[in-house]
Amino acid sequence: MTALPDGVAFHPGFIDTAGQSVLLSELRGIVKAAPLFTPEMPRTGKPMSVQMTNCGALGWVTDKARGYRYQPDHPMTGKPWPAIPVSLLAIWNAVAGFPAPPEACLVNFYRPDAKMGLHQDRDEQEFGAPVVSVSLGDDARFRIGGTEKGGQTASLILRSGDVLVFGGASRLAWHGIDRVYPGTSMLLKDGGRINLTLRRVTRA
Ligand code: MD6
Ligand code: FE
Numbered sequence: 001m002t003a004l005p006d007g008v009a010f011h012p013g014f015i016d017t018a019g020q021s022v023l024l025s026e027l028r029g030i031v032k033a034a035p036l037f038t039p040e041m042p043r044t045g046k047p048m049s050v051q052m053t054n055c056g057a058l059g060w061v062t063d064k065a066r067g068y069r070y071q072p073d074h075p076m077t078g079k080p081w082p083a084i085p086v087s088l089l090a091i092w093n094a095v096a097g098f099p100a101p102p103e104a105c106l107v108n109f110y111r112p113d114a115k116m117g118l119h120q121d122r123d124e125q126e127f128g129a130p131v132v133s134v135s136l137g138d139d140a141r142f143r144i145g146g147t148e149k150g151g152q153t154a155s156l157i158l159r160s161g162d163v164l165v166f167g168g169a170s171r172l173a174w175h176g177i178d179r180v181y182p183g184t185s186m187l188l189k190d191g192g193r194i195n196l197t198l199r200r201v202t203r204a
Helices: 017-033 086-095
Strands: 008-011 051-056 059-061 069-071 104-110 116-119 131-137 139-144 154-158 163-166 175-181 193-199
Touching: 017 051, 017 086, 017 104, 017 131, 017 193, 051 059, 059 104, 086 131, 086 163, 086 193, 139 193
Parallel strands: none
Antiparallel strands: 008 163, 051 104, 059 069, 104 193, 116 175, 131 163, 131 193, 139 154, 139 175
């Protein structure tokens, strides 16, 4: 296996198929209460190709007028985000190595053509906590670089049930999703990929 950057831990197949199904049914409930929305890039308003929602006390949102931020309510319904399921809190407790619980879980939904450009996760106040990422559904190619823009990158295929912990020296590393590979998982009836990122937002 290619060495991953310092601070990144990869747990392939961390969640078994039964656990993935449980998570998926919990996510269906979350999306009913907090519908998927299309995020917009700050300033340009260009729509992102993924759809999003959140669970937790805080959720990550972005739109043309106000840009990237965390807020306690859904941007369309104005309602508080649903709670983070205990199954996800258990994953955080098992892998994060951080004494306080996550406050936000961003849910990204990828249709076959969706991708996510290289970015840093830096809208949180607590960089001492890692970001814990859970992948469900179709495979995707994840790209990871260093903390400086434009450096070398490596890529990693993320599959359904994989957990990636992004912390330490890599907490502010650039990363993105190059592409999704349609038809590589049977978990989602109509295909696609879901990625969940658990984050500590405020200082613990
Ligand atoms: C994705 N993931 O896998 C996008 N961010 O769809 C992320 O942007 C990400 O996997 C921070 C830490 C881990 C991640
Ligand atoms: Fe990210």
